[in-house]
Amino acid sequence: MVELKTEHEIEEMRAAGRVVADALAAVREAARPGVSLLDLDAVARRVLREAGADSPFLGYRPQFAPVPFPGVICASVNDAIVHGIPDGRRLRDGDLVSIDCGAKLGGWAGDAAVSFTVGRPRPADLRLIETAEAALAAGIEQARPGRRIGDIAHAVGRVCRAAGYGVPDGFGGHGIGRSMHEDPGVPNEGRPGRGMTLRPGMVLAIEPMLIAGGGDDYLTDGDGWTLRTTDGSRAAHAEHTVAVTADGPRILTAR
Incomplete structure (x- = not known):
């Protein structure tokens, strides 16, 4: 069932x-070489x-997960697509990092994600991140x-595919x-x-996930959470919570 929010509830x-x-x-x-993923979670x-x-991530355990999620952020580095568990891994120069975060305040949730590089970026990583953000913008434009x-x-899938990137199936x-997580699902590919x-x-969380190698397959780590590219190529993730309003899309997780 899809719950329609009032203007006050959207606020x-x-x-x-x-x-x-x-x-x-x-x-x-805070993200720089030498900083750990646990530091970022803190x-x-x-x-x-x-x-x-409160965090809607902390303790969250869907049916597929062997253990509750232990952090308030998902921290996915390089070939990790999404759902990376924050641990003692320390960031290195040139890493591509995707951070997904949620918050619950006054009984309402927000959810967003951003990808960025640490230290000296690879041009290919910057292009991947820019495409993820462009795909997100294209999807938001249709939220009317x-x-x-x-x-x-x-709209999301067209931007990803035109750039030659994969979309996790x-x-x-x-x-x-x-x-x-509520209805409806919002796929990253589909027919207009x-x-x-x-x-x-x-209100929708729109979130493109891109695989640099162009394939759509992924592997799940032994932790039961982290999704990784099968070819070792890098991945990027971008997300906003967006309200559909009579005046057009309204981004609720913009700063």
Whole structure:
């Protein structure tokens, strides 16, 4: 079931979204060679704590997961696509890092992700990240009343494929509200004009995931969470929580 949010409820979700944006900005600022992924998780925990927010990631355990998620961020490095567990690994010069973070404030959730490089970037990594952000922007542009879920999916996938990148099979965005994951699913590829019609009050987490090598397959680490590219190529992830309104898409996790 899709819950339509009122204007007041969207404003409350915006408050949660600001916390997510602040946490991502703080993590990105802290990320440098020698800093561990656990250090970055601690940075995000501090931002959430100071805002009076909880983490929808911490302790989350979907059916596929062997253990509850132990962090407040997903920290995916280089060939890790998504769901990387923050651990003692220390960042190195040239790493490509994707950070996914959520916050729950006043009963409402926000969810966003950003990819960036540490130290001296590889040109190929910058292009990958730029394409992820362009795919996200294209999907957000379609989040308007009267459009369909397939229009978002098609816009995202078209940008990714045109650049020669792969799209992990079966993974995409989702509805969001009082829970981090709600209906409807928002695929990263699809046919325009298909799927659920968008209505004012729908709130979606749109999140392109790109594989540099061009394939769509992935492997799951022994931790049961981290998804990795099968060819060892790098990956990028970008995400925003977006409200569908009569005035057009409204990004709730912008800083």
